[in-house]
Amino acid sequence: MTPDTAPATHPTPPPVPYGTPDTPRIAVRGEARLEVDPEIARITVTVTARGKDRRETLADLTRRNTLALDLVKTYGDAVERLETGALTLTPELGRHGRGERVRTHHGLVHITAELNDFTALGELTTALADLDLTRVDGPWWALRPDSPAHRTARQQAVREAVQRAREYAEALETTLTALVELADTGAEDTHPRVPQSTRALSRAAYGAGPAEDEPAPLDLEPQRQHVRAQVDARFTMAPPRL
Template sequence: MVDGPVVTVRGEAYREVPPELARFAVTVTARDREREATLTRLAERAAAVRVRLDGEGAAIDRRETGELRVRPETRRGTERVVAWHGSVTTTVTVSDFTALGELMLRVAELDQVEIAGPWWSLRPDSPTYREVRHAAIADALARGREYAEALGARVTALVELADTGVERPMMARMAYAGGPEGGGGPELDLDPQPQSVQAAVQARFAISEPVLG
C-alpha cells in the first residue's frame, strides 16, 4: 500500500532493424497408384534434397526435417484407394543473405519440389529485444517525471512495473514450385524485410505532494 499520490503511465518503444535470419521450406512430393512406389519415390526425392543441401556447406546455418505425410486418395463415395500421395518438408535457416535467392533456386531445380519462403526474423536472443524493453522503461520514467513536473512534484519511487509484451515482427512468405528447366539458370534477388519490434510497459510511480494552484 502506497501512501500519497501516484502517477500511472505507459512507456513504449519501437525499433525497425534488419533481419538476422531467413528461413525457407523445401517440400518434396510423390504420387503413385502403389503405396510402395510412392514411398520409394518420396525417399529418393528427399535424399536428392539432402544431397543438394549438403553441397551448400557453410551457407546453411541449420536444417530440420518437419512434416512427413502419406495419405491415400480414394474413389469418391467409396473406400477404394486409387492412388497414394506423399510429402516431406525440410526447413532451412540461413544468416548470410548474399546468396539466399540463388540457394533457393538451386534447390527448386530438383524434381517435384516446392519452395516456400523466405520468412525473415530476428534471432530469439537478439539484443534488439532487450534494447527495446530498456527503451520502453526509459520512456515510462520520462513520462512519469513529466506528469509529476506538471503538478509541481517529483518522482520519488517506483511502485509497480508491468511488461505488456514485446511485439515480434511479422514474417513475409513467397512460394516457388520448382522442377527441371532448360536454358540458363534464373536469378532471384531478395530484399530482406525490415523487422519491427515494439515493447510497452505500464509503470506506477509515487510522487511528492503536488503544488497546486
Template sequence: MSSPPPQVAVRGEARLVVDPEIATLAVTVTTRARDRQTALERCRAGQDAVAAVLAAAGASVEAVETAGLAVYPEERPGHAAGSAATVSSQVTVGRTDDVGELVVALGRLDGVTVSGPHWQLRPDSRVVEEARLAAVRDAVHRARQYAAAVGARLTALLEISDVGLSSAGPRFAAPVAALARFAAEELRLDLTPAPQEVLGAVEVRFAMSEPDREVFGG
C-alpha cells in the same frame, strides 16, 4: 498520521524496427508411383537431393526440421490407381542474403516445392532486450514530464511491471515463392527482407514530491 506522498503512474512504450535475423523456408518433396514402396523410395531420393543442396549452402543453413509426412493412395481420372508420398521440412537460414540463391537451387529440383521466406528475429535476439529497456526509459521520461508539469520531481521508484513484448511481424508482406523447376542457369531472385517491428511496454509507478501549489492557483 502523515499522508502518503503523491504518486505518478505511467506506461512506457517502445517500438523498434530492425532487419530480420533469420528466414525460414518450407520445402516439400512430392512423389507418385504405382505402388507405395516405389513412391516412398522416390520420396527418399528427393529428400537426398534436397539434403545435398542444403549441405552445399554450408553455414547459411542453421536447422532442418521435418514438418510433416504423408503416404496415401491416389486415384486420378484417366490414370491407373497409384500412391503418393510427401515429406515437408522447415529450413532455417541464418544468412538472409543467401535466401534467394538457396530458393533457386531448391526450386530446380524435380518434385520439390519451396514456399516462403518467412522473415523473423532469433528467439534470443538482443532486440527484445533493447525494446524492453527503451520502454523503461520512455516511462521515466514521461513520469518526469508529468511531475514537472505540476512543479514536482520524482523521489522514488515504487513499482515497475513488465506489460510484455510483442512482435508485430513484418511491416510489409514478405515475398512468397512457390517454385517447381528452373531452366535458366544464371537465374537469381532478389528477395527483399521484410523489416521486423518489436513492441515493448512497461507500467511504472513513482513517488514524487509535493506539487507546487501555485500551479493550481493555490
C-alpha cells in the same frame, strides 16, 4: 496479565494502491517501437512423388528427399536449422469399378530450413525450386528470440516511462522521490512472421522440363521487422504546492 485481559491485536492494514496527500503517486506508461533488419529467414520445402507401385513411389520419394537435404546441407553455416516434418504416402483409389483398386500413390515430405545468410537464401531457394516435383514456400523473415533488438526496446520503454513521469512532476513544480512499481505489460512482439507475399516455387508447377542451364538466383529483399515493448510504472513524488 492474563489471556482474558490481554489487549486485542489488529491486523496491519494493507497498503493502499493509490497515493496520499503526503506521498502522492504518479502512474505512467512507457512504450518503444523499433524497426530493424531481420536476422533469419525460414523456407519450407515440399518434395513429392507419384506412381502406381507403392514401393517404387516410396523409393522415388526417398531419393528426392535425400537430394533436397544434401542440397541444403551444402550451404554449411548459412543454414542454422534443418528439420524434416511429416511424411505421407497416400493411395488414390480408382473412381470406377466395384472393387477398391488403387490407381496411384502420392508421397509427400516436408522440410523446413532457417538461414542467416540472405544471399545464400536466394541461391538455395532457386536451386530447390529447380528440382523436379519440389515446391518452395517463403521466405518468412524473423528475429531470433534472444535478439539484442528486444533488449533495446525494453530499455527504451523504461527510459520513456521515467521521462514522462518527470515531465508530469515538473508540471506540478515538484520532483520524483521513488519508483514504486515497474510492470511489463506486453513484452516485445516481433511481427509479421508471415511474409508480405509468399513465394511458391516449383518447376513442375510451371510445366518446365529439365533445365539446360542453372537459373539465376532470386534477388530477395529482406522484410524489416517491428519490435515493440511496453511498461507501466508508478512513482512517488514530493507533495506539490497547489
